[in-house]
Amino acid sequence: MEFFLEHTDPSCAARKGTLRTRHGTIETPAFMPVGSLGTVKGIEPSDLQAMEFSAILCNAYHLYLRPGHEVVAEMGGLHAFTAWPGAILTDSGGFQIFSLAKLCRVTDAGVTFQSHLDGSSHEFSPERAIAVQAALGADIIMALDECVALPSPRDRVEQALRRTGEWARRCLAARRRTDQALFGIVQGGHDAELRVRAARDLVALAFDGYAVGGLSVGEAKPVMHAMLEVTVPELPSDRPRYLMGVGMPEDLVEGVARGIDLFDCVVPTRHGRTGWLFTSFGRVLIKQAHYARDERPIDPGCTCPVCHRYSRAYLHHLFVAKEMLGPRLNTLHNLYYFADLMRRIRLSIEQGSFSNFRRDFYSQRLAATQGSEAMPVA
Amino acid sequence: MEFFLEHTDPSCAARKGTLRTRHGTIETPAFMPVGSLGTVKGIEPSDLQAMEFSAILCNAYHLYLRPGHEVVAEMGGLHAFTAWPGAILTDSGGFQIFSLAKLCRVTDAGVTFQSHLDGSSHEFSPERAIAVQAALGADIIMALDECVALPSPRDRVEQALRRTGEWARRCLAARRRTDQALFGIVQGGHDAELRVRAARDLVALAFDGYAVGGLSVGEAKPVMHAMLEVTVPELPSDRPRYLMGVGMPEDLVEGVARGIDLFDCVVPTRHGRTGWLFTSFGRVLIKQAHYARDERPIDPGCTCPVCHRYSRAYLHHLFVAKEMLGPRLNTLHNLYYFADLMRRIRLSIEQGSFSNFRRDFYSQRLAATQGSEAMPVA
Numbered sequence: 001m002e003f004f005l006e007h008t009d010p011s012c013a014a015r016k017g018t019l020r021t022r023h024g025t026i027e028t029p030a031f032m033p034v035g036s037l038g039t040v041k042g043i044e045p046s047d048l049q050a051m052e053f054s055a056i057l058c059n060a061y062h063l064y065l066r067p068g069h070e071v072v073a074e075m076g077g078l079h080a081f082t083a084w085p086g087a088i089l090t091d092s093g094g095f096q097i098f099s100l101a102k103l104c105r106v107t108d109a110g111v112t113f114q115s116h117l118d119g120s121s122h123e124f125s126p127e128r129a130i131a132v133q134a135a136l137g138a139d140i141i142m143a144l145d146e147c148v149a150l151p152s153p154r155d156r157v158e159q160a161l162r163r164t165g166e167w168a169r170r171c172l173a174a175r176r177r178t179d180q181a182l183f184g185i186v187q188g189g190h191d192a193e194l195r196v197r198a199a200r201d202l203v204a205l206a207f208d209g210y211a212v213g214g215l216s217v218g219e220a221k222p223v224m225h226a227m228l229e230v231t232v233p234e235l236p237s238d239r240p241r242y243l244m245g246v247g248m249p250e251d252l253v254e255g256v257a258r259g260i261d262l263f264d265c266v267v268p269t270r271h272g273r274t275g276w277l278f279t280s281f282g283r284v285l286i287k288q289a290h291y292a293r294d295e296r297p298i299d300p301g302c303t304c305p306v307c308h309r310y311s312r313a314y315l316h317h318l319f320v321a322k323e324m325l326g327p328r329l330n331t332l333h334n335l336y337y338f339a340d341l342m343r344r345i346r347l348s349i350e351q352g353s354f355s356n357f358r359r360d361f362y363s364q365r366l367a368a369t370q371g372s373e374a375m376p377v378a
Numbered sequence: 379m380e381f382f383l384e385h386t387d388p389s390c391a392a393r394k395g396t397l398r399t400r401h402g403t404i405e406t407p408a409f410m411p412v413g414s415l416g417t418v419k420g421i422e423p424s425d426l427q428a429m430e431f432s433a434i435l436c437n438a439y440h441l442y443l444r445p446g447h448e449v450v451a452e453m454g455g456l457h458a459f460t461a462w463p464g465a466i467l468t469d470s471g472g473f474q475i476f477s478l479a480k481l482c483r484v485t486d487a488g489v490t491f492q493s494h495l496d497g498s499s500h501e502f503s504p505e506r507a508i509a510v511q512a513a514l515g516a517d518i519i520m521a522l523d524e525c526v527a528l529p530s531p532r533d534r535v536e537q538a539l540r541r542t543g544e545w546a547r548r549c550l551a552a553r554r555r556t557d558q559a560l561f562g563i564v565q566g567g568h569d570a571e572l573r574v575r576a577a578r579d580l581v582a583l584a585f586d587g588y589a590v591g592g593l594s595v596g597e598a599k600p601v602m603h604a605m606l607e608v609t610v611p612e613l614p615s616d617r618p619r620y621l622m623g624v625g626m627p628e629d630l631v632e633g634v635a636r637g638i639d640l641f642d643c644v645v646p647t648r649h650g651r652t653g654w655l656f657t658s659f660g661r662v663l664i665k666q667a668h669y670a671r672d673e674r675p676i677d678p679g680c681t682c683p684v685c686h687r688y689s690r691a692y693l694h695h696l697f698v699a700k701e702m703l704g705p706r707l708n709t710l711h712n713l714y715y716f717a718d719l720m721r722r723i724r725l726s727i728e729q730g731s732f733s734n735f736r737r738d739f740y741s742q743r744l745a746a747t748q749g750s751e752a753m754p755v756a
Contacts, residue, residue: 317445
């Protein structure tokens with residue numbers, strides 16, 4: 001993996017780069033759709049390619065349970081198995097183990113947990129997380145970290161941080177495949193001092209890239225922004241920076257402004273399935289009755305295939321009738337919105353006009369809430 | 379609507395024709411995928427076009443209830459509402475009223491029923507069925523018929539037949555739109571004499587086309603074949619003949635052999651959603667555990683986009699994980715199988731080799747059940 005930094009914004013930490021992987025080039029800042037089980041729900045790889053996504057995220061925890069990392073390896077790895085030719089990043093499983101699995105018990109050795117599916121017992125360790133991800137065969141893999149519920153007492157956060165640091169070293173030592181980039185994850189809760197300490201500790205280990213984890217878990221936006229503002233400057237500028245599990249469109253804009261290169265989030269897909277549609281003027285909740293006879297597309301200014309072909313009335317009908325085409329079309333629109341947002345962000349950085357882009361992004365939404373299209377902005 | 383008969387098979391009643399509609403040409407014999415609520419479940423119009431389907435069926439009953447035929451009319455009719463540019467046939471609602479709705483009460487005037495969705499009361503009459511279908515705006519619409527549960531006593535079948543005949547006359551009289559073709563429906567249960575009587579009665583009314591209804595409702599295959607063999611010869615050769623709600627691949631082959639031009643059925647879509655996949659060698663039930671590590675496509679001889687890209691192992695995984703991409707890909711494969719089957723049937727009739735095609739169709743399946751791919755043939 002190679003990372004080239006091409007442009008930096010004169011007014012903030014926003015930057016435009018290029019990340020070369022074995023499976024194509026990722027223009028950064030980039031958003032990665034989530035395909036937890038090796039499929040972005042309802043969407044085909046060809047759809048993602050048409051929207052010019054270059055990377056997706058898959059979850060090691062989910063794939064370890066179903067169909068099993070060994071099955072994926074036998075089938076030629078995730079790229080062959082899923083027919084996705086672009087780049088893949090797998091998370092280590094840490095976040096899902098701590099948020100989804102039952103009866104987690106964590107020691108310095110690792111974590112034992114019960115599957116959320118059938119209650120079966122499993123053990124994960126840094127070594128195991130790397131082995132599972134080696135079998136899955138993603139282009140970028142993640143170190144195993146301990147994720148604590150936030151807010152937690154400072155000593156609990158510190159303990160997890162110490163363990164995450166030790167596990168980071170063991171992950172690096174356990175790596176066998178030289179064709180997978182390995183990223184470390186900066187934790188530290190909402191404590192600026194701990195974030196800085198964690199970042200410095202990991203930077204000394206020379207990971208291929210750095211992730212910021214444990215944010216967008218319920219804290220106020222200014223807290224997340226503050227954590228980024230103390231963490232990112234500690235990270236080497238020649239390595240990609242990845243803000244995990246974030247987020248809403250405004251979080252992407254603010255993350256980019258603070259020097260983030262990569263994002264992933266279930267928001268465009270999960271919100272799409274519930275009929276929450278992203279537009280330049282805020283959200284459209286397609287289940288609302290007033291869309292039943294609305295011939296307009298979701299966003300008259302959008303150039304996606306869904307807005308090109310289908311009316312709000314039809315999408316409302318599909319939603320009300322629980323037709324499976326609805327979640328697919330809603331997801332396609334939302335993913336297109338995210339792809340286009342990142343495309344426009346990259347262009348503005350290249351042109352040195354990111355601060356204008358950021359201002360326009362907010363003013364467009366504000367104008368909408370004050371105009372005839374008035375609806376609460378997400 | 380214009381129908382041109384182009385080829386007839388020398389050895390049986392199979393025929394190749396062309397049906398020109400306001401929304402494109404249907405090469406017959408043709409299979410129409412079912413889009414009950416204005417959407418072929420999980421499939422986009424562009425997918426159907428790529429598979430070269432030229433017509434779909436929508437259900438007046440379902441669309442009358444949701445979103446309402448008046449909403450569809452306001453949105454410009456079914457073609458504009460669904461973004462399907464090809465031909466559309468709507469059934470009258472009769473079959474769904476008698477099979478799906480609650481508390482049906484039928485008199486000569488019409489039928490009152492309760493919605494299967496919310497129990498609300500509704501009245502349908504021949505005039506109402508035509509008005510609803512006029513609002514929906516399909517290219518081909520159907521007369522309202524009374525569908526009796528089969529087997530039923532002969533006098534019950536006769537009574538329904540008399541009523542269906544009277545309703546047919548009222549449907550013709552109620553038609554206002556000259557741009558919609560109107561088909562009559564031959565009923566008569568499993569009684570050859572009643573079928574012939576019904577056919578002669580309707581043929582005298584000069585419908586634009588003729589449907590055979592009330593078959594494939596549980597009777598043995600030879601019974602269905604016998605009913606076709608007595609009914610079809612009564613129908614005018616210059617009008618399209620449509621076998622409603624049929625069927626399995628072998629039913630299409632046998633229907634064509636008996637002179638049928640049009641088919642519709644939920645089989646490729648509904649079976650697809652349950653993981654029943656059609657192939658040249660019989661069925662593949664993708665949930666079966668032995669597919670978990672099977673790198674082959676569904677049908678190695680199939681040229682569809684699903685077989686081109688995805689393995690049985692991946693489709694098995696999507697099924698087991700209840701991922702929504704599974705039903706979509708399974709449906710795409712099955713629809714492609716049906717489209718390709720009809721394409722090959724038409725070609726064989728044009729080449730005068732339909733009897734060879736029919737023989738090969740069965741021998742290919744038989745060979746498979748005796749070979750290494752052994753599995754029960756559907």
